[in-house]
Amino acid sequence: MKTRLPMEREKPLAMECESSSSEQQTLTNPSSSDGADESNHQVMSEIHLGCPPFSSALHISRFTFPCPPVSDVERSRCDGGEIGQNIDLDEDGDLALTRKGRPSSNVRLKIQHKITSSIPRVGLQVWKAELVLADFVLHKMFTSSDFDGVVALELGAGTGLLGIILAHVAKTVFLTDHGYEVLDNCYTNVHLNSQIFGDHQASVYARELDWNNQWPPVPGSSQLSHEERYKFSWSEEEIDEAMGASILLAADVIYSDDLTDALFNTLQSLMSQGFPKVLYLALEKRYNFSLDDLDVVANGYSHFRSYLKNEEELRQLGIRPLRCFVGKRIDYASIPQYIREYNRGNEVEIWQIKYISETN
Numbered sequence: 001m002k003t004r005l006p007m008e009r010e011k012p013l014a015m016e017c018e019s020s021s022s023e024q025q026t027l028t029n030p031s032s033s034d035g036a037d038e039s040n041h042q043v044m045s046e047i048h049l050g051c052p053p054f055s056s057a058l059h060i061s062r063f064t065f066p067c068p069p070v071s072d073v074e075r076s077r078c079d080g081g082e083i084g085q086n087i088d089l090d091e092d093g094d095l096a097l098t099r100k101g102r103p104s105s106n107v108r109l110k111i112q113h114k115i116t117s118s119i120p121r122v123g124l125q126v127w128k129a130e131l132v133l134a135d136f137v138l139h140k141m142f143t144s145s146d147f148d149g150v151v152a153l154e155l156g157a158g159t160g161l162l163g164i165i166l167a168h169v170a171k172t173v174f175l176t177d178h179g180y181e182v183l184d185n186c187y188t189n190v191h192l193n194s195q196i197f198g199d200h201q202a203s204v205y206a207r208e209l210d211w212n213n214q215w216p217p218v219p220g221s222s223q224l225s226h227e228e229r230y231k232f233s234w235s236e237e238e239i240d241e242a243m244g245a246s247i248l249l250a251a252d253v254i255y256s257d258d259l260t261d262a263l264f265n266t267l268q269s270l271m272s273q274g275f276p277k278v279l280y281l282a283l284e285k286r287y288n289f290s291l292d293d294l295d296v297v298a299n300g301y302s303h304f305r306s307y308l309k310n311e312e313e314l315r316q317l318g319i320r321p322l323r324c325f326v327g328k329r330i331d332y333a334s335i336p337q338y339i340r341e342y343n344r345g346n347e348v349e350i351w352q353i354k355y356i357s358e359t360n
C-alpha cells in the first residue's frame with residue numbers, strides 16, 4: 001500500500017464515545033489477531049478525535065440525525081416536502097427540522113469501532129467520507145423517493161453506518177467488505193441498531209466481497225476460514241438479489257492505486273451484469289509529498305479520475321464508447337449536515353458513476 005491515511009489534526013466536535021469491553025468478545029478472529037502490522041503503522045480517522053487517545057479497545061460512538069420519513073405522505077409532512085429549501089438551524093448550529101403536527105424525532109445510531117488501526121483494518125474505523133455520503137443519502141431520503149424500496153450494495157462498508165441508515169427506506173442492503181474482523185464488526189453494528197427504526201428496516205446482510213476476487217463469488221475463492229465463511233458468504237438467492245441492485249455505494253475506498261484497480265475491476269463486473277446500477281462514491285482528496293514530482297500531489301485521486309469519462313463531453317464530441325465508466329461530480333454544498341457529530345469540511349467529493357456498455 002503506497003498511501004498512508006493521514007493522522008488528522010483538526011479540532012473535533014464533541015462526540016460521545018464509550019468503551020465497549022463487553023463487545024470486544026464479539027470481535028475475535030483467531031487467525032488474524034492484532035499482530036505486528038497493527039502496532040507499527042497505525043492510522044486514525046479524525047472522526048474519532050473526541051475518543052480516548054491511545055486506546056486500542058473497541059468503542060461505541062453515537063451518531064445523531066433527524067429520523068427520515070418513510071413515504072411520500074410522511075415526506076410531505078416534513079415542512080411541506082421542502083426540507084432541502086427550508087432548513088432551520090438551532091442556536092448550536094444543528095439542523096432543526098420541524099414536521100407539521102408533531103416534533104421531529106432524532107435517531108441515535110450506535111457504532112462500534114476502533115479509534116486507531118493498521119491500514120489493513122481501516123474498516124474498523126468510521127471515516128469522514130462515510131458521514132458525508134450518509135448526509136447525501138439522508139437528504140435523498142428526506143426530499144425524494146429515489147431510495148424507497150431499492151436493493152443497494154455498499155462496497156468497503158467498514159462499520160456499516162451508511163447502509164444501516166439507508167435500510168430505513170430500502171428493501172435490502174448488502175454491506176460488503178473483506179476480512180473477518182471488519183465483517184464481524186459490521187455485523188455487530190447491524191445488530192446493535194436493529195431496532196432504531198422500529199418496523200421500518202430493510203433486510204441488511206454483511207457479506208464478503210473482496211475486490212481481488214471474482215464477482216459473482218465462486219466457491220472456494222474466499223480468504224475466510226470454513227466457519228467464518230458460513231457467516232458472511234452469499235447464498236444463490238442473495239447473489240440474484242444483488243444482481244438486481246440499482247444502487248451501489250462506496251465511501252473512502254480510494255487510497256491505493258492497486259486497490260483502485262481492483263475496485264474498478266469489481267465495479268465493472270457488478271455494473272455490467274443484472275439491473276442497471278448507479279454508484280455514489282465519496283472520497284477524501286488526500287495530498288502527499290511526491291519525491292517523483294517534488295511537489296504535493298493527489299496521486300490516488302488522479303488515478304481514480306483516470307477511470308472516468310465525462311458523459312457530457314462524449315455526447316458533445318459525438319463519441320459513443322463501447323464500454324466505459326462515466327462520472328459526474330455532485331455539488332452537495334447546499335445539502336444540510338444531518339449527522340451532528342462531525343466537522344464536514346470541504347475535502348470530500350461525491351461522484352455519481354455509471355457504466356456504459358453495448359447492452360445499455
Ligand SMILES: C[S@@+](CC[C@H](N)C(=O)[O-])C[C@H]1O[C@@H](n2cnc3c(N)ncnc32)[C@H](O)[C@@H]1O
Pocket residue numbers: 120121122123124125126127128129130131155156157158159176177178179182209210211212250251252253259262
Ligand atoms: C478507509 S476504509 C472506509 C470504510 C467505510 N466506508 C468508511 O468510510 O467509514 C476502506 C474500506 O475498504 C475496505 N477494503 C480494502 N480493500 C478491500 C478489498 N480488497 N475488498 C473489499 N474491501 C476492501 C476496507 O476493509 C475498509 O472497510
